[in-house]
Amino acid sequence: MIFLPFHTRRLVTQVYFGLKPGSRKKGIVVDMARPSSNLADFREVFAKAKHIAVITGAGVSAESGVPTFRGAGGYWRKWQAQHLATPEAFARNPSRVWEFYHYRREVMLTKSPNPAHLAIAECESRLSKQGRKVVVITQNIDELHRKAGTRNLHEIHGSLFKTRCNTCGSVKENYKSPICPALLGKGAPEPDAADAAIPVEDLPRCEENGCRGLLRPNVVWFGETLDSTLLAEVEKELEICDLCLVVGTSSVVYPAAMFAPQVAARGVPVAEFNMESTPATMGFTFHFQGPCGTTLPPALVRHETELIS
Ligand SMILES: [Zn+2]
Numbered sequence: 090m091i092f093l094p095f096h097t098r099r100l101v102t103q104v105y106f107g108l109k110p111g112s113r114k115k116g117i118v119v120d121m122a123r124p125s126s127n128l129a130d131f132r133e134v135f136a137k138a139k140h141i142a143v144i145t146g147a148g149v150s151a152e153s154g155v156p157t158f159r160g161a162g163g164y165w166r167k168w169q170a171q172h173l174a175t176p177e178a179f180a181r182n183p184s185r186v187w188e189f190y191h192y193r194r195e196v197m198l199t200k201s202p203n204p205a206h207l208a209i210a211e212c213e214s215r216l217s218k219q220g221r222k223v224v225v226i227t228q229n230i231d232e233l234h235r236k237a238g239t240r241n242l243h244e245i246h247g248s249l250f251k252t253r254c255n256t257c258g259s260v261k262e263n264y265k266s267p268i269c270p271a272l273l274g275k276g277a278p279e280p281d282a283a284d285a286a287i288p289v290e291d292l293p294r295c296e297e298n299g300c301r302g303l304l305r306p307n308v309v310w311f312g313e314t315l316d317s318t319l320l321a322e323v324e325k326e327l328e329i330c331d332l333c334l335v336v337g338t339s340s341v342v343y344p345a346a347m348f349a350p351q352v353a354a355r356g357v358p359v360a361e362f363n364m365e366s367t368p369a370t371m372g373f374t375f376h377f378q379g380p381c382g383t384t385l386p387p388a389l390v391r392h393e394t395e396l397i398s
Pocket residue numbers: 254255256257258259295296297300301302
């Protein structure tokens with residue numbers, strides 16, 4: 090595939106395979122629309138949008154210094170998230186998995202929303218006064234969108250600050266630090282840190298009447314399925330949105346890989362804000378490369394046509 094340096098919005102390149110009439114050049118026939126990075130054009134679309142769906146991923150959290158425990162250097166002790174964030178790991182060693190999540194909860198006490206989180210929340214608040222809607226669909230479990238003030242929020246992978254009972258299924262918010270006395274001072278991330286080996290009866294337990302079941306973090310682990318009710322709500326938002334933003338996620342990685350191309354296929358503009366372009370980028374209307382804390386605020390600031398701010 091040949092990419093040429095185009096600067097024109099939605100310019101269609103055609104590289105021909107075989108002989109084009111009047112041409113002797115050989116090549117492959119491709120209809121390829123390149124996404125635009127023209128902010129003024131995006132702002133025209135933004136100004137008309139009535140229902141904006143914002144899909145966010147790990148990149149937004151990373152800009153707040155939240156570790157992901159994935160990829161190069163992303164370790165807690167000797168493990169990455171995919172080794173500990175599984176139902177099997179929890180069944181085998183609930184103490185170790187709770188240490189991992191306790192550490193992640195404690196880390197979040199020192200993290201704050203960044204300009205991307207704040208721009209999304211401010212945009213929602215402002216547009217709601219104009220009868221326009223912003224909905225955030227995030228795979229992040231750190232609640233930074235909530236902290237920034239986002240109200241219309243779907244946390245499709247759950248939250249670090251919710252627990253679910255393994256026995257009765259009860260889901261509760263939980264902001265205790267530490268979440269139980271036995272985890273106080275535990276969860277050290279260094280590779281040589283020893284397992285606390287906390288007896289299961291001393292791990293977080295359900296406080297529903299007489300239950301005392303073992304609690305787990307209410308997050309979606311590897312190998313688990315998303316909540317079907319929540320997924321149906323998200324699907325509905327994606328079907329009615331008239332602008333979709335993909336922020337801090339590569340669009341080859343779930344969930345943007347599943348959601349954004351589906352919106353683009355309806356002919357609805359999709360704008361991607363992230364550090365790199367991917368094969369999926371080519372199916373979108375706009376792509377703004379760079380840290381989303383830098384690229385997003387000017388994109389979502391009040392437009393001159395907005396009468397109510
Ligand atoms: Zn229970």
